[in-house]
Amino acid sequence: MTAPASRRLDGLVQALQRLPGIGVRSASRMAYHLLQHDREGALRLAQALQDAVAGVRHCALCHTFAEEEVCPTCADPTREAAQLCVVETPADQAALERTGAYQGRYFVLMGRLSPLDGIGPEHIGVRALLQRLQTPPPVREVILATSFTAEGEATAHVIAQLARPLGLTVTRLARGVPVGSELEFVDLGTIAHALADRR
Amino acid sequence: MTAPASRRLDGLVQALQRLPGIGVRSASRMAYHLLQHDREGALRLAQALQDAVAGVRHCALCHTFAEEEVCPTCADPTREAAQLCVVETPADQAALERTGAYQGRYFVLMGRLSPLDGIGPEHIGVRALLQRLQTPPPVREVILATSFTAEGEATAHVIAQLARPLGLTVTRLARGVPVGSELEFVDLGTIAHALADRR
Numbered sequence: 001m002t003a004p005a006s007r008r009l010d011g012l013v014q015a016l017q018r019l020p021g022i023g024v025r026s027a028s029r030m031a032y033h034l035l036q037h038d039r040e041g042a043l044r045l046a047q048a049l050q051d052a053v054a055g056v057r058h059c060a061l062c063h064t065f066a067e068e069e070v071c072p073t074c075a076d077p078t079r080e081a082a083q084l085c086v087v088e089t090p091a092d093q094a095a096l097e098r099t100g101a102y103q104g105r106y107f108v109l110m111g112r113l114s115p116l117d118g119i120g121p122e123h124i125g126v127r128a129l130l131q132r133l134q135t136p137p138p139v140r141e142v143i144l145a146t147s148f149t150a151e152g153e154a155t156a157h158v159i160a161q162l163a164r165p166l167g168l169t170v171t172r173l174a175r176g177v178p179v180g181s182e183l184e185f186v187d188l189g190t191i192a193h194a195l196a197d198r199r
Numbered sequence: 200m201t202a203p204a205s206r207r208l209d210g211l212v213q214a215l216q217r218l219p220g221i222g223v224r225s226a227s228r229m230a231y232h233l234l235q236h237d238r239e240g241a242l243r244l245a246q247a248l249q250d251a252v253a254g255v256r257h258c259a260l261c262h263t264f265a266e267e268e269v270c271p272t273c274a275d276p277t278r279e280a281a282q283l284c285v286v287e288t289p290a291d292q293a294a295l296e297r298t299g300a301y302q303g304r305y306f307v308l309m310g311r312l313s314p315l316d317g318i319g320p321e322h323i324g325v326r327a328l329l330q331r332l333q334t335p336p337p338v339r340e341v342i343l344a345t346s347f348t349a350e351g352e353a354t355a356h357v358i359a360q361l362a363r364p365l366g367l368t369v370t371r372l373a374r375g376v377p378v379g380s381e382l383e384f385v386d387l388g389t390i391a392h393a394l395a396d397r398r
Contacts, residue, residue, distance in 0.1 A: 008247075008254045008265050015247035018240035019233045026220065028290060031251065033219045035264060036309050039252045041217035046248035048207075049233070049241045055207045067205050091227055110235050135273060147305055195204035 004118055009035070061132060063125045064090050064108035073106060080104040081137035086129065086159060087145045088112045088152065096145065104143070107132055112146055112155040121158055129159065141169040148175060208234070231259045262324040263307035265290050272305060272343060279303040280336035285328065285358060286312045287351065295344060303342070306331055311345060311354045320357055328358065332365055340368040347374060 009031060012076075016027035016046045034042040058064065059071035074080065083104025087093045093106050111124035121127070133139055142163045146152035175193035177186050208230060217228035225264075233241040242394070247262035257263065260268035272278065282303025286292045292305050332338055341362045345351035359369045373391035374387050 004265050006255055006270075008251045008266060009264050012247040012251040015240070015244040018233075018237055018244060019229045021225065021228075021314060029220075030218045032264075032288060032309075034217075034248070035251060038217055041214070042248045045214040045217060046252075048211040049245035049248075052207045052211040052230070053238050053241050053245075056205055065205050065208050065231075068205060068394075071205075079295050089231060091231075110231075112360055190362040 031193060039102060055118075058110075058128075059108075061135075062106050062108055062137040063110060063128050063132075064093065064106070082140040083143060084133070084139045084141070085145050086156075088147060088155070092145065092147075104141075105139075109146070109155065112151045114151050115154075124155070126159065126162070130162055133168065135172075139168060141171060144170065144172045220352075257309075257327075258307075261305045261307055262309060262327050262331075262332075263292065263305070281339040282342060283332070283338045283340070284342040284344050285355075287346060287354070289346065291346075303340075304338075308345070308354065311350045312357060313350050314353075323354070324344065325361070329361055332362060332367065338367060340370060343369065343371045347372075 002191075003160040012031045012034075013024065013027045016022055016030050017024060019027075022030070022034065034045075044056070045077045055067050056065050059066040059074055060069050061074040062071060064071055064073075068075075080103050081097060084107055085093075085096065085102060085104055086107045086109065086110065087096065088109050090108055093108055096102050096106075107125070107129050109126070109129070111119060113119060113121065113124065133142070142159070144159060146155045146159075156172060160172075163170050174197060174198060177194045179182065183191065210227045211230045211233075212223065213381060215221055215229050218221060218226075218307070221229070233244075254266050255264050256266070258265040258273055259268050259271060260273040263270055263272075279302050283299075283306055284292075284295065284303055285306045285307050285308065286295065287310065289307055293306055295301050295305075306324070307319075308323045308325070308328070310318060311318065312318060312323065314398075332341070343355040343358060345354045355371060359371075362369050373396060374389065375396060376382065376393045377387060382390065388396050
């Protein structure tokens with residue numbers, strides 16, 4: 001709340017508060033910084049926002065952000081079409097890709113179930129996923145790679161219940177002790193899972 | 200770094216990192232949020248950035264952000280012209296205004312000296328302040344209201360040394376025990392100052 005209010009400055013501070021995790025104090029700091037030290041950065045950000053809104057849509061197959069009708073990963077003919085790994089966000093997909101251990105296709109939900117926040121199956125890509133599972137190329141295995149949190153588990157559960165009646169194999173990423181950890185410092189739930197799933 | 204890279208999405212993530220305090224992770228989260236849930240907010244932010252860059256400049260008298268040649272505070276004829284309170288940012292000015300205890304004019308440095316970050320007197324409004332002090336309406340007292348940190352104190356010191364040769368009274372906000380505090384929990388430096396400046 002600057003005393004000698006500039007309408008445009010106030011407008012910028014308000015608009016910056018639409019960013020997740022940004023309150024009025026951070027927004028003011030950002031606005032001051034951009035106007036005082038980085039007006040070129042401000043204009044570049046404005047352009048990037050407009051470009052992204054105009055040009056970024058969802059891949060028709062995997063629902064991730066893409067500029068084309070079908071994203072490069074889905075369009076890649078060398079990837080195993082029978083496996084479909086379901087993740088919550090493009091960042092989760094990127095993490096899986098960096099492992100180099102997966103050669104199948106993806107489906108990106110763009111969220112997870114969160115009844116407390118009013119996010120039900122209709123708000124994330126569950127309907128699009130169902131459609132995808134019934135569209136060629138045929139999928140034989142659905143790998144659930146949602147988070148291992150209460151919300152991620154609920155999301156995985158709902159998807160498993162939808163996919164099994166279609167005759168698909170449904171698997172979940174293994175729970176267990178993270179690589180590099182000493183057992184003493186691993187939480188009990190993880191150890192219990194690792195014990196039950198021992199191989 | 201999303202695996203199925205969209206050039207526009209990457210561009211947005213990069214542009215968001217120009218904001219102070221925003222790294223690649225926060226920037227990705229912001230970009231996903233805007234594109235998934237708030238495209239209208241993204242466009243509004245783009246417009247606000249462009250409006251602010253185009254329309255916000257510095258007040259010719261006090262150097263704060265303003266849309267006019269002279270900001271409303273400086274243009275207010277009821278404010279005491281002989282007192283000039285020097286602050287670091289518009290937020291500091293706003294804090295002083297909220298007290299309702301000051302009726303004079305302001306000068307906003309838009310920063311503070313920080314030799315370690317390479318910020319010298321030429322990077323903040325020191326030159327404009329000197330000019331202001333020699334421009335009518337005449338100033339008789341300069342009130343230094345920079346932060347009570349090492350950098351704020353250094354800034355105050357430099358300004359005092361420039362203002363005194365002009366024959367101006369130079370004062371500093373009082374250091375002392377904050378209202379509402381119990382002495383037991385106040386740091387020793389503050390108590391020492393409060394003792395020395397007792398009245």
